[in-house]
Amino acid sequence: xxxxxxxxxxxxxxxxxxxxxxxxQGTNGKYPALEWVKKKPSTDDFxxxxxxxxPFLEFRLG
Numbered sequence: 001x002x003x004x005x006x007x008x009x010x011x012x013x014x015x016x017x018x019x020x021x022x023x024x025q026g027t028n029g030k031y032p033a034l035e036w037v038k039k040k041p042s043t044d045d046f047x048x049x050x051x052x053x054x055p056f057l058e059f060r061l062g
Contacts, residue, residue, distance in 0.1 A: 012061075013054065013061065016061075020032060034053070036056075
């Protein structure tokens with residue numbers, strides 16, 4: 001396995017949100033914990049997940 005540095009990580013944001021949502025579904029909403037969210041989205045609500053996770057991901061990648 002190789003690790004590559006990405007020059008513009010924000011370009012991967014969409015792929016990363018979809019990947020983390022699959023993890024969210026697989027852990028039945030346990031990971032990521034989304035502890036800053038008052039009402040967590042259901043595990044079948046991608047748009048709800050995207051709305052709460054995407055700003056966090058932008059912050060982390062920025």
